[in-house]
Amino acid sequence: MSKAGVYEYSWVGSKESFVDKINIHRIKHVVLGRFGGNKTAGQYKNEDGCVIWVDEKMDWEFVILLDAHQTAESAELVISTFEAQKHAIKDILSLSINESFDSLSKLILTTFKSQWFKEACQNIQGETACLFVMRKGKFLWWLSIGDCALYLFHPELSALNEFQQNHRSFYEWVGRVNTFDLPVPCFSEGRKELRKGKNHLFLTTDRLIECPNTNFEKPKEIFKPFETRSNDESVKQLLEEIRGKKVRDSTTIISWFVQIASNGSLPSQ
Template identity: 40%
Template sequence: MSANHSVDGIIDYKWSGSMNMYVDEPHIEVVAEVIVGQYGGNSSAGANKNEDAALVWVHQDRSWEFVMLLDAHHSSQSADYMLQMLESRRTAIIHLLNSPAANVFQALHDDLLAFFTSEAFLSGCRELTGETSCMLCVRRGAYLWWFNVGDCLVHLLHPELMRFGQTALNQRSFYEWVGNVNTFDKSVPGYSTGVRELREGRHVVLLTTDGILELENGLQEHYGKLYERELASAVHELLTSAHQHGIKDSATMIAWSVAAADHTHMPSYPSDG
């Protein structure tokens, strides 16, 4: 699907592998400078479905980006259900994203957690076939926030951080899902969340499903290209490499560049203390 300008000034895009699988076909969409890369796996390796999905909302003035990345199994029902549910919350979420910066992330966390643990949401999940990993990520001003269930990853690329090996902001969490098997249906749900302040200069925010990790050496050897080269081209090249290496699993990537000003006078080296 293509991106659309909405009357509220938000550019939005959604895609599910149930709509277009992209088996044997690395594909790129550009949504207001946010790159969505889709690949459904190599059919010669046995790929015949794509259960990933993606949602992108971008304020037209680029004050924030809101993205969701999904990696389902057993069927695409859980990913499609999450798209439907987030879209049903669109007005409320956008209101929070436009609220004072100091309140945005805690308000989002509280709102989403209340929704994911609501009986209305949980009862719908119980009717699904299969479950999904779910990564939500927001960039607002000079801060990046994420909320994750399962094994999707968010990476933050910046030269000062990459030289210390600081790239992935979360780790894969196995046996943690949303859907028929549902972490939010437990007395204590399991998920990860966090906030990072951006340093001065250009960053690349990169979300990936775990299919891309089947590349030899994973993503590590590709960080430089993803940061230094034109982003759409670098993402397409990476997905093409996945195809050439005969990867069976679907691989979806969402990436965009963010430039942060020197707003805090942060030191250019880690503290020894």
């Protein structure tokens, strides 16, 4: 916890891999689940990473989820870059909601487009998918590069079969191969009004969704454990299932619930 009352956590798989191990860690109400993959399937390293900041008083969460390729150097670079801008980001998160979203997007894109960052990317091996997510009040914002997934579960949305919020996009990365080296950088960005009641936010790297002999490509299957178990227990059960299916690659999950008191938008009568 920082002096400003913000709970902070960061991790990269090159420092602690969790190969053959399931780890459940809680940052206040946010649950982080990690499984480094099965050694018997050939796994020997973990290239995922994350940043999680929580401010209960100011009512926000800021998360970065990373899924790197070849080495974890690109995840390390992204984490160190934005942790170095911690004070600027926290100042942004203290602004009004609409100002926060606009300013945070501008900071991230300006950083990735900067010459010094692009040069730093050329001095590392590999590249990473990046998913930035901020929840403040009753609104959700994200910026997505690559194929990490962001889900939102709420009964009103699930009744309409709406779960996944971002567009998983392949062949997009930050790092040695870098979307920001293109004449037109490629990424997606979005915003969502949360519904009244309990909203479940869930981020995952791709191996959960793509694990053989499971149905986790169907979002409803991901959320089934949460119907009867706690957040921690449900994340653990998901990871135990893919471990049992002998998945090779690492999986990182970030899951939390937000209670919204005000009504969401409805169509006119």
